[in-house]
Amino acid sequence: MNASIESTKTTGPTTAIQTARSLRSLYFVRTAFSVIWVILISVFVKTNSGIAGILFIIYPAWDVIATYLDIRANPPHVSKTPQYVNAVIGILTTIGVALALQKGVPVALMVFGAWALITGLIQLILGLRRRKELGGQWPMIISGGQSMLAGSVFIAMANSPTMGISSLAGYSAFGAFYFLLAAIRLSKNIKDLEKAV
Numbered sequence: 001m002n003a004s005i006e007s008t009k010t011t012g013p014t015t016a017i018q019t020a021r022s023l024r025s026l027y028f029v030r031t032a033f034s035v036i037w038v039i040l041i042s043v044f045v046k047t048n049s050g051i052a053g054i055l056f057i058i059y060p061a062w063d064v065i066a067t068y069l070d071i072r073a074n075p076p077h078v079s080k081t082p083q084y085v086n087a088v089i090g091i092l093t094t095i096g097v098a099l100a101l102q103k104g105v106p107v108a109l110m111v112f113g114a115w116a117l118i119t120g121l122i123q124l125i126l127g128l129r130r131r132k133e134l135g136g137q138w139p140m141i142i143s144g145g146q147s148m149l150a151g152s153v154f155i156a157m158a159n160s161p162t163m164g165i166s167s168l169a170g171y172s173a174f175g176a177f178y179f180l181l182a183a184i185r186l187s188k189n190i191k192d193l194e195k196a197v
Contacts, residue, residue: 022073027183034176064090106158113154120147143178
């Protein structure tokens with residue numbers, strides 16, 4: 001029996017379906033945002049450093065909004081501590097990146113790297129937990145691990161001449177890819193859950 005179907009014994013099939021649908025919609029929205037962000041950062045990093053800096057600040061700010069939507073997607077009985085921690089870290093990172101940019105891109109990349117590392121760990125934890133309840137989370141688990149690795153690289157190589165705001169485009173592109181995969185995978189799991197009702 002599918003693990004996601006088995007989980008309905010404790011969460012209820014209707015609740016599991018609603019949660020999966022909400023998360024799928026959120027993952028599609030996050031995919032679209034990341035794709036648009038990558039396009040914009042790729043254009044403005046070469047033509048307008050001011051706008052590129054604003055886009056840099058917007059990225060963790062958007063993650064706070066997405067985390068809020070993630071919290072709303074979950075049923076009341078599910079612990080949302082990881083999401084609340086993630087939201088607080090995102091707010092602090094948004095402020096930190098804005099302040100760090102005044103000292104230069106390398107400092108801002110270090111702040112961003114620390115954020116990517118910590119939020120990657122949170123995403124990994126959430127993916128593992130949701131895998132038991134909903135299934136379809138392996139892209140989020142891989143993405144969390146990759147975010148931790150990318151964060152470490154941003155910190156270690158922040159002062160490298162090859163590192164700049166444009167380096168974030170690849171990070172965001174991979175994020176879009178994994179959110180899209182997770183949304184598609186959840187679509188299959190939703191069908192399985194609906195059959196079990």
